Each structure stands twice: as structure tokens, then as C-alpha cells.
Amino acid sequence: MRCPYCGHDDTQVKDSRPTEDNTSIRRRRSCLACGGRFTTFERVQLRELTVVKRSGRRVPFDRDKLMRSVQVALRKRAVEPERIERMISGIVRQLESAGESEVKAEQVGSMVMEALMAIDDVAYVRFASVYRNFREAKDFEDLLDSLATDQEEANPGSTEAPDEGKG
Numbered sequence: 001m002r003c004p005y006c007g008h009d010d011t012q013v014k015d016s017r018p019t020e021d022n023t024s025i026r027r028r029r030s031c032l033a034c035g036g037r038f039t040t041f042e043r044v045q046l047r048e049l050t051v052v053k054r055s056g057r058r059v060p061f062d063r064d065k066l067m068r069s070v071q072v073a074l075r076k077r078a079v080e081p082e083r084i085e086r087m088i089s090g091i092v093r094q095l096e097s098a099g100e101s102e103v104k105a106e107q108v109g110s111m112v113m114e115a116l117m118a119i120d121d122v123a124y125v126r127f128a129s130v131y132r133n134f135r136e137a138k139d140f141e142d143l144l145d146s147l148a149t150d151q152e153e154a155n156p157g158s159t160e161a162p163d164e165g166k167g
């Protein structure tokens, strides 16, 4: 598992145990290069999901990307990692059990907002404002696309994970 802080490939599992609800295995890892600590979860995947972007582009659903964008919103907020994990799992389970293999990016966004509202007001406001800006940016991008059809799409929807929060 690659270190999210320095990109080093060699990380060590320090602790491994089932989560409270017994739906996944939680592992505490430590990077051998920079000493950064992070947590990974092993879990069941029921169904392959595809996210349909506003542009109509289809990308495989990426749970880690969803987790990263939620973690950005929750940065420096006192919320238990397991609680965040449960929230993400709840959203994924809802999506997986909805019976559709394709979900709209907007649908995922509003589910996250709804879930964050119940967990942390500040994170909710952060996520909502980033999400709204993204939508406006996307509208602008759509406009540019219609003016210059051969323009390459530059990885929309990716959220940079912050390089802080070690330890």
C-alpha cells in the first residue's frame, strides 16, 4: 500500500482488527520512509458502479476518491475515522443496492452533503461550497467545450488530498 504522504511503496501494518459493525477490517499502517500513519479498510464490494458526470462522461465509481473529498471537508474536525468510514459505507451500500449500475455524480454529491449535515456542520458547509463551485466550474467547462470541441478534458472531479494531517 503506497504512502499517501510521500508516495513511498513500502508501508507496514501496525494493527489489524474488524470494525465495530464487523463489516470490514481496519488496518493501521505506518510508512517506512516518512513515518506517516494512515488507516486502510478491507470490505465487500457488491456491485461495480459507474458514475455519470455532468458532461455525460462515464468513470468507474472510486470509493477512495469519494473518501478523499470527504476527508478534505472534514480536515481538522474532530470526527472519528470509523464514523467517516461508516458514512462512506452507508452511501456506497445505498448506491450498490439501488439496482442501477450507473449513478449520477450529482446524486452522489447530494448524498454526501446529506450525510455530512448529520455529522459536522463545518464539513457540510465546506463540502457544499466546493461542490457548488465545482458545478459552476463544470458549467463553464461545458461552455468552453461547446466553443472548442477538440479541447481535452483535464481530469474533472478529482479532488486533491491535502498533504497534512500526519500522525
Ligand SMILES: [Zn+2]
Residues within 6 Å of the ligand: 003, 004, 005, 006, 007, 008, 031, 032, 033, 034, 035, 036
Ligand atoms: Zn511516507
